[in-house]
Amino acid sequence: MAPENNAPTLPDPKSDTTVPVVIVGAGPIGIETAIELQRRGVDSINIDRGPLGAQIFDFPPQSRWFSGPERISIGGVPLETVSQEKATREDYLAYLRSVVRQFDLAVRTFESVEQVTPVKDGFEVRTSTAGGLSRLIRTKRVVLAVGGTAKTRRLDVPGEDRSIVADVLGEPHRYFGRRVLVVGGKNSAAESAIRLWRAGAEVTISYRGDELHPRIKYWIRPELASCIRSGLISARFGTRVLAIGPNAVTLERLTDGVRFEEPIDDVLLQIGFEADGSMFEALGCELVGPNQAVLHDSSTMETSIPGIYVAGTAVNGTQGRYEVYIENSHVHAVRIAAAMVGDPPPPDPVLPELPEA
Ligand SMILES: Cc1cc2nc3c(=O)[nH]c(=O)nc-3n(C[C@H](O)[C@H](O)[C@H](O)COP(=O)(O)OP(=O)(O)OC[C@H]3O[C@@H](n4cnc5c(N)ncnc54)[C@H](O)[C@@H]3O)c2cc1C
Incomplete structure (x- = not known):
């Protein structure tokens, strides 16, 4: 085998991209945001440092969701299960793959967003791939859909x-x-x-x-x-x-x-997770309360830094008890997409009561 320092590097066609919106994270809500943007004619790219749906990928094999399939389906695409039971990890990962294919979304996996820097007319997003490449993406707006489980306690x-x-x-x-x-x-x-x-x-x-x-x-x-x-x-x-x-x-x-x-x-x-607020902090976004929740305008999901939006569980920082999860985050995607094209914010959703009180 050739020594690593003699290994070949081909030209990288994905370097130096320009795209209107960069979504950091390809979890369910990051993907749902891309769908809602596409519906309004806005191109975006999801960048994830892990695989598609990295958090769900880490669930134990065959574990079932707590929520019914209709509550965790995204972008209006039904999530059917063969058993009519709650979806398994595997059902949901297959579903996420189909949704990304159906909408032909641009998703890059195993590419970590290292830095988001404000520049004239937008942001520069620096990433590094699992293989060791550094990339630069120029964009007008950034959605941080980075979840709240970056570190295990x-x-x-x-x-x-x-x-x-x-x-x-x-x-x-x-x-x-x-x-x-x-x-x-x-x-x-x-x-x-x-x-x-x-x-x-x-x-x-x-x-x-x-x-x-x-x-x-x-x-x-x-x-x-x-x-x-x-x-x-x-x-x-x-x-x-x-x-x-x-x-x-x-x-x-x-x-x-x-x-x-x-x-x-x-x-x-099995003692829970902690969020990583470092990207918000580096950008100057305000983090508040014991969770270090991300301060944002709840009608647009824009943070205290113009052009930087937050979606999904990332909103609530480190959650001791889960208050924000997929079920009640779908509206984030619609709010962001509506705000970016100047549409009025969607009405607040009325969430169905859980059958198991
Ligand atoms: C065991 C378990 C069971 C659950 N059951 C339910 C349930 O029944 N119902 C429910 O509604 N919710 C449930 N949840 C919570 C649910 O999984 C989350 O609400 C959901 O994954 C949040 O989606 P998200 O897109 O906001 O964030 P995530 O799914 O956490 O996605 C964030 C993504 O951002 C990526 N990322 C982070 N930082 C970077 C970076 N710097 N560069 C690139 N990528 C980055 C991560 O790799 C990750 O893929 C459960 C969670 C667990 C752990």
């Missing part, structure tokens, strides 16, 4: 960098015959615990709360509670992880500070 304890520590479940088969500590007590932790147990792992949960979180999906909570009651899954409620060793973790009981060792082979952190 960390425990900040010794041993967290060990290779036995993961923060994405992935394929549960990997854990067959392993003793796994699942850290966390909300939806992702609960779902992971059950799936790992079914895949033949010996599962223990460490959670700071005194009991399972009340907002765990209504079809998962009773099952997990029953697994814990019958000793199929162990739960160490009211504990926190102090250190991760090669074959054991140190837990501390929060009520009395008692420390004890829990034997493990693997640790799966």
Whole structure:
């Protein structure tokens, strides 16, 4: 194999592009924004540092959405499921691919937006590809649809960098015959615990709360509670992880500070996400409140910096409890597209009540 510094570089036809709107992010709402712009005759390009729908790509295989398909479908394109059940990760990724093809959207994946710089008459967007190319795109307007889950939360304890520590479940088969500590007590932790147990792992949960979180999906909570009651899954409620060793973790009981060792082979952190507000900050956009939500005009989605718009979950910064998600973000796409062509803002949507209160 030739050494890397002798590797060939071909001319890059995608460098130095000019496009009216750059959408950073190719998640559901970034894609929906491109569709709404296209409907109004405005060309755009979506740039994503991961694959199409990167956040959904990271869901565990075959996991199902909480929302019904009609609530997470985008651009008016029906999302049908063969089962008439809630869509799976795979259903939705296939759906996203079809939608992008149907509208022939310009989507670049594995290309990270590194910098957005205001220039005369617009912005320069600097990107870098996974292969190592640097690119420049000139544009009039930028939509930051970057989501709110850029970083997974960390425990900040010794041993967290060990290779036995993961923060994405992935394929549960990997854990067959392993003793796994699942850290966390909300939806992702609960779902992971059950799936790992079914895949033949010996599962223990460490959670700071005194009991399972009340907002765990209504079809998962009773099952997990029953697994814990019958000793199929162990739960160490009211504990926190102090250190991760090669074959054991140190837990501390929060009520009395008692420390004890829990034997493990693997640790799966399911303790939530943090947003990355650095691009907003670098542009001078105002971030407010404990979430560091992005200040914007709610009728146009334009931020405090003219020409910079925000869409989707990015609006709400780091969400401890999800208040902004796909279901209630569809209108962002329409507001942005309407504002960019000078149409009046759409009426606020009336969201259907969730069947499972
Ligand atoms: C386990 C789980 C279950 C969920 N279930 C539901 C549900 O049932 N119903 C619901 O409505 N919502 C649900 N959500 C939330 C839902 O996934 C998000 O609301 C949705 O993905 C938000 O879409 P978005 O387009 O705003 O952002 P995202 O889907 O997060 O997309 C943002 C994109 O921006 C890209 N990006 C970020 N920074 C850069 C950069 N610098 N350069 C280039 N690209 C960048 C990312 O790679 C990413 O693809 C769930 C989330 C999780 C984690």
